[in-house]
Structures are given as C-alpha cells and as structure tokens.
Amino acid sequence: MEAFMEAEYIVGGHGSRKIKVLQEAFQHIDGEMYSDHYGSGETIEHFQRRMAEVLGKEAAIFFPSGTMSQQIALRIYCDQKGLKRVAYHPLCHIEIHEENTLKELHQIEAVLLGDKDRLIRLEDVQAIEGDIACLLLELPQREIGGQLPQYEELEAISAYCRERGIKLHLDGARLFEITPYYQKSAAEICSLFDSVYVSFYKGIGGIAGAILAGDEDMIKQSRVWKRRFGGDLIGLYPYILSAQYYYEQRINKMGIYYEQAKQLASLLNQCHGVRTLPEVPVSNMFHVYIERTPAEAEPILSRMTQQFGIGLTSYLNENSETGHCSFELSLGDRYETIPEDRLQSALIWLDEELRSHGPKR
C-alpha cells in the first residue's frame, strides 16, 4: 500500500529498519573495545551472562538467529534421548517459516499438536501417541494473533513433561512482551522450561540476533553446533551490542506497549466489521480482521492515511475461505507519537466508512 509509506504516523513498531538503528546504537560505544572472537571475549560473554541471569538459566549463548538456535536445541534433546521426534503447534515458526529444516538437516519428525486455530492444551500433549524427545511451545502463539494459555495450563504442561522425561523448550521470540500479562518475570516463566530462545529484534527492536539459554551442558553442546552451522562468527558484536543497547532502552516499556495494544484493540473493535484476535490482547501484538476483501479494504485504509496521516498496515492478507482480509499489529515506540485525537478521529472515520459502504459481496 503506497499511501502507508507516506503516512505521517505509523501505528506499529519502533521505527523503520534503517541503517541509523545501527549507527545510533554504536554512537556512544568506545571504539577501542575489542570485538568478540569466535564466541569468546567480554563483549559476548558479558551479554550471555546477563541474559542467563535475566532468563534464570545456568548459561546462555548468543546466536545470529532464532532459527539456528532452536533447531539446535531440538537436535540436542533428540540426540540425548536417541529419539528423533518432537512436538509443537501446527503454526509455530519452525514449522512454517524454516523450509522444513528439521527433516532436511536433522531427520527429526514433528508431531503437530491440537488445532491450528487454537492454543495447545494439556490434553493435546497427553494425547500424543508414542514418546517424544521435546515439546516446543511458542509464547505468544504469533500466527493466531499472539494468544497465550492461562498460566496454570502452562504449569500443568510443564509438570506433565517433567514427569514423563519430555524436554520442554520455549520459543520465546516475544518473551519479554508477555511478562506484563502474566505478571511474572522472564525468569519465572522460563523456570517452567528446560531451555528458551529470545529474539532481540522484535519487542526489543535490535538489528538481529538471539539468545538460547538452558543448563550448562546443553549450552556447551550448543557451542559445538553453532560452529557446525557456521554461526560462530569471528565477530557477532554488531548484533550483540545493539541488542544490549535496545534492551536497556525498551525492556521496561513492555507494560506500556501492552496497555497501548489493549487500548488500540478496543478502539478497533468499535469499528463496524472489524475485530481483533485476541479481542483483548495479552501482549503488544494482535491481529486485525476486517470483513472486507483486500481489494475493498485497501482504498479505505489508503484514504484514512491520506486524510489523517495515520498508517495502520503496509499489507493485507486474504483469508482463503471468507476472502476477507487481516493484518498483524505489534505496538512499539511509534504508538505514543501519534496524537490521540488524530487516531480517534481516524478510527471514527473508518467506522463510518465501513458502516456506510457495505461489502460488495
């Protein structure tokens, strides 16, 4: 949507992914500091220790990406148990965005749990036929709007896995973003899991990079695998130091993003033919569904941008059954820059627009 790119205010995110994100992070860093060196050196070790502490784990290791770190965690658990079988949600990242790597690189079979339109429940885990080495949970479950199970359900799943000797791994790409809803620290949530991956370019807004945290032995093995994968770069500091910089800036703002997400979702749900999933967000993210085809919705959203200077989304997905459209919103630093009355006027206009021009089919 061309109009979106010209919008004075963009609703989601922290800002454009521009080179200045790196430049800002490195502006005040002492140039005489040494690069990390193939996984060693204070630059990387300091951040790893810090994150191990934040996540309440014995050890942590910095990876270029979550994709690399998570398959390594699963591979280690499978090798440990001598069983190449894991389970996870049908729409988790590793299943739909990673080109079948578990099968192609590891010959690991994945059991898809429950239904793609809802969260995994304890009974889904209990119903797995045969044994598995590891259960991976993605919190929040991004592809269904970032939903979260009740904390008690998580505790029950964790207890069940421990009893059965099933490793429990957390895809915590957006872990920091869910701490305000659960009213738990990252370490408290992670205590239910054997290992966890967190991302530094989502809620934190860094450039790229991930931390994998777990027990000493598992992280030690991960180092070997990181080398095998070609992830043990001679210098990862462009990601590490910017992750650290933006972590400090934003870690205490997760509660604000969450409150803003609830506020915005509430406003959107008041628009005719618009609903959010979840209805009340449980993190900084949610999905927006509009009862219009992309072709119908696009000109309306573009006009909203032109009239009010507010860009809601750069794209629209089409639902293959209903033909209606949807998009994802993740709130960050940008939201607070939008004048409140401007946003409200825009959404009142959107409501009227959708109300007066019914769907064409």
Place this chain on the structure above:
Amino acid sequence: MEAFMEAEYIVGGHGSRKIKVLQEAFQHIDGEMYSDHYGSGETIEHFQRRMAEVLGKEAAIFFPSGTMSQQIALRIYCDQKGLKRVAYHPLCHIEIHEENTLKELHQIEAVLLGDKDRLIRLEDVQAIEGDIACLLLELPQREIGGQLPQYEELEAISAYCRERGIKLHLDGARLFEITPYYQKSAAEICSLFDSVYVSFYKGIGGIAGAILAGDEDMIKQSRVWKRRFGGDLIGLYPYILSAQYYYEQRINKMGIYYEQAKQLASLLNQCHGVRTLPEVPVSNMFHVYIERTPAEAEPILSRMTQQFGIGLTSYLNENSETGHCSFELSLGDRYETIPEDRLQSALIWLDEELRSHGPKR
C-alpha cells in the same frame, strides 16, 4: 605473549579487531538507507550482483560465514548427484575447523586427498577410488603456509573434473590475495570452478561475512538452505556494508601485500635457524619456522619487541615431532607503517640472538 600486545608496531594484519572497524565503515553511510530484509533489498542485492560480476559467476549470495556457505554448496552438489561423497585436502578448513559438520549435519563422506604436507595434485584426483560429487580446493592452502599449485595444474584438475562430471568448488577465503601471484583476475581463476566462496574479513579486513557464487540454479537452492541454517537474517547489513567499504579500500592493495610478504620472508630467511613456508610467498601469507622450542623462542621474541617495538607474533605453535615452533603471518595495512630501518635492525638482532644462543636441546 604479553610483550606483543604492547608492541608499537605489529607486523601482520590490518589492525586490531576493535569496534571502531565497524564505526569507521558506517561513518559515511546514509542513516536513511534501509536494512536488507531477509535476503532482499538493494543493500544486499547490489553487493551480490557486484560480487557475481567480480567472480565471473551468474549469481552470488551473501552468507554470515564461509562455514555455512561451503557445506551448503557441497550438500547441493551431493543431492544433485544422489551421492554423498566429496573430496578435499586433509588440512582444509572444512575438515579441521568445522566440528565434523559434513558428517553430523549432512551424512556426507569426505575423501582426504594426497598428503597433508603438500598440495593436491592431478594424480591424487585421478587416484580417487569410486565416484565423488564434488572436489573442493582451498587456494591458497592455508595450513601449509598458503601454498598454491601451478596454474597449469589447476587447469588440468578443472578439465579432469569437468570431463568426469565432478563439481569443482573453490574455498577462496583468500582468493583476492592470490590474484597478484597468478597474474589473473578473480573471475579468471573462478572460471575453472563451478562455485566459489570468498571471505570479507581476511585480506579485505571487514567484520565477518562471505559470498558464495555460482550458477543461477545453485544460488537459488542456496537461498533455501541459508534459510534452513538460520543464516537468512532479517538484516545482514552490518557485515555487507562493511565488507563493501573495506573491499573498496583494499582490493587494489593485494599486490602490495604480496610484495611485502616476499620482502619480509626474504629478511626472515636470512635469520639463523629461521625459515618460511613457502620460502618465497605466493600471496600475502606464509608460515615462519624457528628452530627453537616455544619456551626458547618466546623470551627472544619478547626482547625483540621490547628493544625495537616490533611485534612479530602473538603465539607460537609447537611441532609435535621436532618440538620447534612456528607461527603464521598475513600481511596487511600495518606492515607499511613500520619504519624500514627499525624492522631491519630488529631482524639483524634476531639473527645474532639466534646465532649466539644455540638451541638448548
């Protein structure tokens, strides 16, 4: 060696691996430029096109590391031929520095060619029992001092592989560094190979990152594998833009580094009990052998640093048979900063020192 760290002049390399290497590269880059985005966008596509041209290949793809890119190239060739068997030198990087990844991640068998102390010859390739999918050549062969075969031998190996349907891949981590010796362009050398990997933090002196170049189809497949490996980062620009910056700065200096290496090796070979491998370097690198144990050589080299301000090496390897020591030198921007008379005085002193104090055993 503590004294080395305090040396006024260090003989090898471009400079310390400090954060300012990144800061310098980004100082004059427009902050409004957009990040690459999961392998797309001008930032990455421009550099890939440029490198495809430099290497004379149809296409190129930027990788976080050579380790990642090369195993992917070999995997693609093995899958193509339905034969998980490749061949290379016993001391090539993939064999000794990558934690057995070909076996652990790909179940690829490696045939080690020839002898570890010399280069691969055509007859070694001809003597391979059974078929292989790919032959990997590392030029220069780093672990034996960066030696190079005669160009005619290379042409013969290439012709043989083409005849037999064996893919030929070049580990060109130091490809640019050998162009002055062969008096060939990178593209001319690469024309003998089906694919090539080049590094941007060796002779080029960038932060990290690699290019894999080959035909369209092979590079297209590499993109899928890059995603599987977790190398398809949302932003690789910290490496790409610094690779580009230092490429421009140094690509035309490879001839100077080569001449300096020959000059320095000649001076070292005049020292009693010192020899270089190769005797006459064929790139900017060579190995230095001293007929002393590390315990004997260290105090001598330290005194040389203290008296002349010149640091020759930060470490000494011990030969398991002779007990004597050796180290690697790769010349870069630092060499030209050393006052010539200072270096000569230091090496004359070293010669006398080694001459007057014979080995203790």
